[in-house]
Amino acid sequence: MFTIAEAARRAACPQSTIRYYERAGVLPPARRGDNGYRYFEADDIERLAFVNRARELGFSIASVRDLLRLADHPQQPCEAVDTLLDEQVRSVRQRIAKLQALETRLAHLQRACDGEHPVHECGILAALSDTDAA
Amino acid sequence: MFTIAEAARRAACPQSTIRYYERAGVLPPARRGDNGYRYFEADDIERLAFVNRARELGFSIASVRDLLRLADHPQQPCEAVDTLLDEQVRSVRQRIAKLQALETRLAHLQRACDGEHPVHECGILAALSDTDAA
DNA sequence: CGTGGACCTTAAAGTTGCTTTAAAGTCAAC
DNA sequence: GTTGACTTTAAAGCAACTTTAAGGTCCACG
Known part of the structure; x- marks a missing residue:
């Protein structure tokens, strides 16, 4: 269980970007603690890393969404x-x-x-x- | 004396772009008729063409402003x-x-x-x- | 217990260079 | 006098974030 600061450090991207990705629908709504803080698991960080790599390759947010959807359906x-x-x-x-x-x-x-x-x-x-x- | 439609045709750029350039300060405020319509002279169209060429070369709006300022002061x-x-x-x-x-x-x-x-x-x-x- | 500092939250505005839309006024011809 | 082609403005939309402002939360130190 990581705070957003930890997640940002591990994924080497700004916290604001993580929040933005959530808003933009490429990351699912993060789990929240009782205080409203976001918490991340290793899985979430991997997904974030996937997004970052796809973005580095120049894919648009919309394409990243598509790629993630494909990755989530292994039989297609x-x-x-x-x-x-x-x-x-x-x-x-x-x-x-x-x-x-x-x-x-x-x-x-x-x-x-x-x-x-x-x-x-x-x-x-x-x-x-x-x-x-x- | 050209209307904005004529100016746009001659400079081969949308009217909305001409209005935008004026707002952005790379074109001076256009003369206006009694009805509030903008009117353009040959000079204005040349200036617009200058802007278009500079933009085609990839210069930012800010750089275009600088280039125009330089062009306006021939002794520098x-x-x-x-x-x-x-x-x-x-x-x-x-x-x-x-x-x-x-x-x-x-x-x-x-x-x-x-x-x-x-x-x-x-x-x-x-x-x-x-x-x-x- | 309280207070300081580091953390977290949100909504909203700023960035770049336009384009698009909406609502409205003007003009010329028939 | 009304149709249709012109013009105006302010404001919103686009992409992908970043920045700001205003405000809760948490923890440790005294």
């Missing part, structure tokens, strides 16, 4: 898990591609100015101001 | 512009690196399951449940 086919993971991979790859395109444009801009002139000669601001610039 | 040295751009490049590269690390981990996970078994044999959920898994 795991196709749904694979699908969630595939979607997540695609989403990450898309974000990478967008950021790389951005990086290229920003790097080009960096070459437009050497930092030695006043702003009105700055190639960077010129590019931002210019309707024709990429 | 453009070092500040370069600094903002450098920071932006660093931030984008960092995000890319994080996403690539994520991609690697997700791709590993994908190999942990071929989608043919029930959930309780799923390597993906096992990895999420396992305290020792990456």
Whole structure:
């Protein structure tokens, strides 16, 4: 039986996040002591750790809910898990591609100015101001 | 003199965004007709386009405000512009690196399951449940 | 017994950059 | 004069939390 402070320490995440996860429905309502304090068992901490790992992998709260539901029903086919993971991979790859395109444009801009002139000669601001610039 | 609908069309951005930018202080309060309608001149549309381009490059609203302030004071040295751009490049590269690390981990996970078994044999959920898994 | 400090609780607001909604006023044409 | 397309505002919604404020609880020390 752990207090929320202990749970937070063990899961290495803020107490406020644990409360939030409960509110958001990815953790079940915690058991309460007579004083209203939350108490956690080893099981609860494992579930919290599961959530944390899934979040680290970039899954949304909604997807984490789905993953937990699947984990709770061991007889179901795991196709749904694979699908969630595939979607997540695609989403990450898309974000990478967008950021790389951005990086290229920003790097080009960096070459437009050497930092030695006043702003009105700055190639960077010129590019931002210019309707024709990429 | 353009209505907000015209301005939105010319800048290819929603009207709600124009109003938001005004509220957020990156666009000055628009001139108003007797009826309270906003009216825009070519200048205003250019400023809006500047904002749009900077946003496309990933600059925060706060940075866009800074960039505009710099653009409005042509005699200042453009070092500040370069600094903002450098920071932006660093931030984008960092995000890319994080996403690539994520991609690697997700791709590993994908190999942990071929989608043919029930959930309780799923390597993906096992990895999420396992305290020792990456 | 009391008091100080460390713990816990909740609801609500703040964050970022918008979008959406609702309720309402305006304008032009038929 | 009324339809329909425009405009306005304030406020709420989104994601995933974090922060704040105001308030109970617990325990140990004197």
